[in-house]
Amino acid sequence: MDREKIEGRDHVVRGTAAGGQIRAFAADARELTETARQAHDTSPVATAALGRMLTAGVMMGVMMKGEKDLLTLQIRSQGPLQGITVTADPHGNVKGYVGNPHVCIPANAQGKLDVAGAVGEGSLQVIKDLGLKEPYLGQTELQTGEIAEDLTYYFAASEQIPSSVGLGVLMDKNNTVRQAGGFIIQLMPDTQEEVIARLEKNIRGLKPVTTMLESGLTPRQMLETVLDGFDVEVLGTAPCRFYCNCDRQRVEKALISIGEKEIEDMIREGKDVELNCHFCNSHYIFTPEDLRRLVDRSDIFGGVRCMSKAKVLHDLYEQCRSIEFDESYDLLKEARDKEEEDFFRVVTDFILRQKQKAVVREKRS
Numbered sequence: 544m545d546r547e548k549i550e551g552r553d554h555v556v557r558g559t560a561a562g563g564q565i566r567a568f569a570a571d572a573r574e575l576t577e578t579a580r581q582a583h584d585t586s587p588v589a590t591a592a593l594g595r596m597l598t599a600g601v602m603m604g605v606m607m608k609g610e611k612d613l614l615t616l617q618i619r620s621q622g623p624l625q626g627i628t629v630t631a632d633p634h635g636n637v638k639g640y641v642g643n644p645h646v647c648i649p650a651n652a653q654g655k656l657d658v659a660g661a662v663g664e665g666s667l668q669v670i671k672d673l674g675l676k677e678p679y680l681g682q683t684e685l686q687t688g689e690i691a692e693d694l695t696y697y698f699a700a701s702e703q704i705p706s707s708v709g710l711g712v713l714m715d716k717n718n719t720v721r722q723a724g725g726f727i728i729q730l731m732p733d734t735q736e737e738v739i740a741r742l743e744k745n746i747r748g749l750k751p752v753t754t755m756l757e758s759g760l761t762p763r764q765m766l767e768t769v770l771d772g773f774d775v776e777v778l779g780t781a782p783c784r785f786y787c788n789c790d791r792q793r794v795e796k797a798l799i800s801i802g803e804k805e806i807e808d809m810i811r812e813g814k815d816v817e818l819n820c821h822f823c824n825s826h827y828i829f830t831p832e833d834l835r836r837l838v839d840r841s842d843i844f845g846g847v848r849c850m851s852k853a854k855v856l857h858d859l860y861e862q863c864r865s866i867e868f869d870e871s872y873d874l875l876k877e878a879r880d881k882e883e884e885d886f887f888r889v890v891t892d893f894i895l896r897q898k899q900k901a902v903v904r905e906k907r908s
Contacts, residue, residue, distance in 0.1 A: 552571055553575050554635075555635060557605060558766060558776055560773035560775045560776070561770075564738050565734070567726065568726060569766045570602050571756065573721070575597060575784050576593070578785040580720055583824055588646060588661045589641050589661065591714065593641050595658070595711070596639055597785065599616065599725060607673065612671065616631075617667070618662060618693075620662050620663045620666070622662045623646045623661055624662050626642040635784060637783065637785060638822040640824075661688075662688035666684050667683055706727060707746050709769075724756050730742075738773075745771050746769065752765070785823075794818050
């Protein structure tokens with residue numbers, strides 16, 4: 544995958560309307576969605592689902608203010624898509640993947656890609672690492688599986704922000720991405736009733752996001768359409784792109800985490816080991832010589848050999864607490880079999896529950 548900055552038309556516009564009573568975001572995300580499609584070789588319905596999540600993620604990422612803030616959106620569901628994970632930062636960078644990129648199901652009753660059918664029933668989790676002691680965690684049940692409606696419900700139920708989310712991905716006949724984008728409109732506290740009524744009327748009369756993009760509307764013009772009748776003030780425009788920050792060093796950490804014995808077994812097999820980044824599908828090859836160099840590094844395994852089992856578990860617990868959310872998802876995907884995947888999932892869920900409890904305790908104090 545190309546690591547250079549992706550130049551193009553993709554960008555996010557943020558603004559306000561009605562004298563600051565409304566805040567609004569809109570994005571053109573065609574190129575970043577196409578980049579994701581190429582990286583993961585996704586089917587049309589998987590591309591549509593992933594593109595919607597990426598678009599939402601890049602807009603929600605721009606909402607954050609800290610330079611190092613990180614947003615994670617995750618859908619855990621029972622549908623054939625097997626879930627979606629997306630992470631984004633405040634600088635317009637976004638990455639993500641689906642559990643089953645090659646899912647193929649019939650069109651829905653309207654003859655369109657059945658994103659809801661691919662997603663299935665499940666939950667939406669939003670994690671915001673804002674550099675505080677504990678991250679913000681919010682979770683709601685999926686309402687439709689169409690993603691835009693699920694995020695609209697999440698904002699209202701979890702963050703108590705009345706919102707309207709529109710997302711869309713249009714595929715071309717050759718299965719490339721023709722259009723992708725969306726908007727997020729949010730009401731600030733104490734918004735006047737006449738403002739709410741006018742906005743609701745506008746939203747009821749809106750054409751689909753892809754129809755607006757296909758007609759040539761830019762994100763700014765899309766906001767002006769959604770906010771027709773209001774004084775729209777554009778506060779900023781920023782480029783956005785599909786970008787993964789994985790590198791060989793981060794992948795080495797994932798490899799080291801499986802343990803010395805397992806790496807020694809790989810060395811004895813005498814074959815190259817290939818690890819993939821699930822966010823961008825980049826491939827990293829480790830030869831037996833590379834693996835030997837990892838094992839021989841005393842700073843990695845030297846202190847472990849003499850530890851008691853209890854000490855090993857204590858250290859494992861502390862290491863798990865320090866793992867970044869996107870790294871924990873990488874580890875989950877690197878499981879070699881179902882039992883190991885179940886173990887990684889239990890550990891990840893346990894860490895998330897502990898963090899949620901900490902957030903609750905902090906709010907109560």
